[in-house]
Amino acid sequence: MAIRFSSTLEAIKGSDLGPLLALTAKPEVISFAGGLPAPQTFPLKELTECAVKVREQDGAGAMQYGPSMGFMQLRQDIADRMNRMYGPMGMDKVEPKNIIITTGSQQGLDILGRVFLDKDDVVLIESPSYLGAINAFELNQPKFVEVPTDGEGMIPEELEKILETTERVKFIYVIPNYQNPTGICWSLERRQALMALAAKYEIPVVEDNPYGDLRFEGEEINPLISMDPKHLVIYSGTFSKTLAPGMRLAWLVANDKIMAKLDLVKGATDLSTPGTTQRECAMYMENYDFEGHIKENCALYAKRRDAMCEAIKKYFPENVKCTYPHGGLFLWVELPEGIDARKMLMACIENNVAYVPGDSFFPASKKKNYFRLNFSYNDESVIEEGIKRLGEALKNYKD
Ligand SMILES: Cc1ncc(COP(=O)(O)O)c(C=O)c1O
Known part of the structure; x- marks a missing residue:
């Protein structure tokens, strides 16, 4: 007997990011893909x-x-x-x-x-x-x-x-x-x-x-x-x-x-x-001091945000733009039009660094030339190395 799912589930494509992001789980890959808080902030x-x-x-x-x-x-x-x-x-x-x-x-x-x-x-x-x-x-x-x-x-x-x-x-x-x-x-x-x-x-x-x-x-x-x-x-x-x-x-x-x-x-x-x-x-x-704890988290994340933004200035080509967030866990990168961040991710994974391609965040327009970076999870030295690898991949990438 054939397995039949609900018509809703049959109609939904679901995110196809899973297999792609699974490739980022290799230990040698520095991943900026997840939205993970830093584990040392857990009280x-x-x-x-x-x-x-x-x-x-x-x-x-x-x-x-x-x-x-x-x-x-x-x-x-x-x-x-x-x-x-x-x-x-x-x-x-x-x-x-x-x-x-x-x-x-x-x-x-x-x-x-x-x-x-x-x-x-x-x-x-x-x-x-x-x-x-x-x-x-x-x-x-x-x-x-x-x-x-x-x-x-x-x-x-x-x-x-x-x-x-x-x-x-x-x-x-x-x-x-x-x-x-x-x-x-x-x-x-x-x-x-x-x-x-x-x-x-x-x-x-x-x-x-x-x-x-x-x-x-x-x-x-x-x-x-x-x-x-x-x-x-x-x-x-x-x-x-x-x-x-x-x-x-x-x-x-x-x-x-x-x-x-x-x-x-x-x-x-x-x-x-x-x-x-x-x-x-x-x-x-x-x-317990919940507000004090949040302040400590913010101090740690601000340092990591700074490390990422400084590394981006140093290693990314000039035609790549990104946001400068005053809080949160993410920054957003805009590539020159015509570059497909999803395709480029394969080249980045080969250079042992990963991000989330942006098209999934645009359910209607599916814009392709963006990706998301998380700055909360990795420490400053890993951020610097990861952004350096990403910068190399960006400079060498041919669509
Ligand atoms: C905007 C936004 N909403 C909701 C969530 C879900 O968070 P949780 O289910 O852990 O509360 C997230 C997680 O990253 C998020 O970024």
Whole structure:
């Protein structure tokens, strides 16, 4: 009997990056492809203490099934932190009832896709946008419309043209802080313009903010959720980049009506996120210096960003441009038009260095002359050597 998959899965091509990136796993390859935080930033000693204390103080609670919305104390701690940070910027007070804990923000994106999207609905995204979100939403077979985006964010006039002329737009998905893949941070004016348009057309906005805490310099710019009188923003936060991605702990903030739907799908998906890690995280937030820890991470990542940018200046040909991110984990490289970064990756792997080719981040336009570099994982000397190899490959490459 032939194996038959669902029509959705038959229709989806899926990312073909897997086999390509598998080649980068060889030990001799310096990989800037993954989005991995530096392992030395994981507060292992503190998290171990929390794990022991949770089992001693509330072991049975931690091991029992828990509410699909998440462990109340963690939701309270997240609400308190967001209110402390964004309340003074104008955000309406967030209550724990408007926070749901998810197993990583990737699960939050999957849930959002299932809550909002039918086949052929439209999702507006930055051009380029986060591949993981595209993959998660894709399971519902929407159409992606890339909104023209520059170094300050989506261009409001272009967004308005699209909103005026496009039917079935279900939501706008954006990463305003140190975006994945480009590293750009939206200006205040662009954020205000986006929110004015969202309010005018009454379109929900998914504000994915995994990198906002990883700010190396400059003032914090108001999040979209602080400019949202109509409560159209669904805010996504995660502990993956501030504590450890292996915790698989994240959260969504949404209005009551949307939250009821998120909770329904979350319960159907996995009943709840593990009660153990939720309690450990709450214990960590309440008893350790989370803000100090984040500052230390930022200092380490800023040094690595600097090492990468300096090496790029030294080793890359002049016709190659790249962003200078003030936070996050990535920078974005633009090759001269006509060069296919995916094809070039084979030449780079032969020179023992790797990146993620950019075309997958453009689901509609499939632009080929870009790639993403991660600067958080490798130390400064490895970064210098890897960029040197990449520079050699760039100079010698013939398409
Ligand atoms: C923009 C963005 N959103 C969501 C995620 C998923 O993160 P997690 O599921 O670990 O919270 C990532 C991970 O790299 C990301 O870059």
